[in-house]
Every structure is written in C-alpha cells, then in structure tokens.
Amino acid sequence: MSDDDREYMRNYKTASPDLLKAYADFSGAVFAAEGREIPKKYRELMAVAVAISKQCPYCIEAHTKDAVRAGATDAEIAEAVWVAAAIGSGAAYTHGRLAFKASAPHEH
Known part of the structure; x- marks a missing residue:
C-alpha cells in the first residue's frame, strides 16, 4: 500500500x-494471536486465499506478510494460492451451467 x-x-x-x-x-x-480455535498461521493462510479470490491487492499484501510472521512458508503460501485458483476455476466451471441453461430451447 x-x-x-x-x-x-x-x-x-x-x-x-x-x-x-x-x-x-x-x-x-x-485475527487475534491467541484465543481462537484455528491457529493464526492457518487463519492468515485462509485470508490469503480469500484475498486472492476477491482480488484485493491490499489484503493479499497484508495477510501474506502476517502469514509469514505467523510462520507460514513459501510452500504453504503457494498452496493457499492454489486453493484460491481451484475454487475460482470450480466456480466458473459450475456456473457455466447457467450459460447452458440460458442457451437451451424454451418451450412456451
């Protein structure tokens, strides 16, 4: 930023x-350091994946840095990115059914 x-x-x-x-x-x-059920590193990795899927450059930067501070490795960040990619492509694939539905002949 x-x-x-x-x-x-x-x-x-x-x-x-x-x-x-x-x-x-x-x-x-x-995102509290303590007192949550999911460890901070994993919450930050989830935030990285969500930030990528939402395409928020500020959140990507902040949560990636916070994930690293919480102990995340480059490999873990890469997997978070791939999770975002898989969910995004899965959403496009499944929503493609709406295109097929719209193109189907309609009976009146």
Missing part, C-alpha cells in the same frame, strides 16, 4: 469513526 493510499484511508476516521472502530475491533478479534 502506498503512502498515498494510506492518506485516503484517513477519511474513514473523519467520516465514520464509529464504523471504523467496529471493523477494527471485529478484524482484530478474528
């Missing part, structure tokens, strides 16, 4: 500080 991007994020503090705090508290609870 560039410094320019960070500057614009400050608008949240001005425009909706209550919602920013609620989001920060929620996110902090989800």
